[in-house]
Amino acid sequence: MAPRPFWTGHLKLSLVTCAVSMTPATTETDRIHFHMMNRKTGHRVVVQYVDAVTGRAVADDDLVKGFPRGGDRFVLLEDDELDAVALESTRTIDIERFVDIGDIGWLWYDTPHYLVPDEAVGEEAFAVIRDAMHDTGTVGIARLVLYRREHAVLLEPRGKGIVVWTLRYGDEVRDPPDYPPTEKAPEPQRPDLVPLDTLISERLRPWSPEMIQDPVEAHLQAIIDAKKRARKKPAKSTPPAPDQPVVNIMDALKASLKSSAKDLKS
Incomplete structure (x- = not known):
């Protein structure tokens, strides 16, 4: 079943506008997830926010975000104050500029999302924007509020749709390490x-997602299945022998x- 859109709004380029919706391009729903348990009772445990000074549990209605201002003092920010930030980019992807598709290194790419037209009447406008980027070998740069934070995003034409990548900010990408001088290497x-x-x-082989299957996930599932059947601890697997150093x-x-x-x- 196709995932439900988690974001709906408009894609805008100058005077061309169309309704669009977005879904995450990646998922972890099929991965194995664990719950924290009480070994003595076999019951699940719950996590509570506790006041660091009084030690008492804090009700959900009393939780608020705070920014440290020095020492034990904080600036408190209410949800409506956070929601008021960058309202213009909350529901509109306004493409501000374009860059050549090869100019942005992969280090800047963060999280991918699929963008598709949300109404039949806007399919032509969506296709015009998508095909224009494809024909010119460019990607669009815009700003968008996702996950309660404004992100710079990159719009990349792909197939019949567009992939929206959130981009890392400049202070999130570190400079590469210093390599030995060329004359000494x-x-x-x-x-x-x-x-x-x-x-x-x-x-050399053609690319296939089968090349990057997670062996740990399969091993965990085998352990879980064995415990379901036998309800006893599986035998410890022998660790692989360490690789021998390459001398020549x-x-x-x-x-x-x-x-x-x-x-x-x-």
Whole structure:
């Protein structure tokens, strides 16, 4: 079943506007989730907010966000004050500018969402904006309030729809580490690269999501299933042997190529 839209509003570019809706492009609903339990009773435990000074539980109606101002003093902010921030971008994605699709590095990409037209009357306007970005090799940059915070977002045409990526802010992306000076770094010789190029060619495959399945998730599910059936602790698995250090990269590459050649013949 298709997920329900968690955001509805309008996509706007100059005088072109259309109603749109958005759904998350990723999900964790199929992943294994745990509850915290009381080992003695087998009952679930609940989490409560407790006053740090009195030690008493705080009712939901008395919870409020606070910003530290120094020492034990805080500036309190009510929900309506937080909701009043950046109201213009709460329900409208107004594309302010465009950049070449290759100009933004992947480090800036945060969370993807699918954007689709929400009404049949707006499908043509949506397609015009999407195809214009596709034809020019550009992506749109806008601002949008999501999760009670204003984000810079990137709009990328993809297929019949648009993917909206929230972008990380400038202070969230660290500078790359300092690499050794180029004049001091050893330059690989072409003969040294040939075995590695061959190995890469042999292992090259078309991309498939099957390549990145989570083995830990499958192992956890096997443990849970075993406990359901036997209601006893499964035997401890033997930890994998540590990898041996590579002494000579050329010898290791040649050994890998020989192993790959045997596998292809068998």
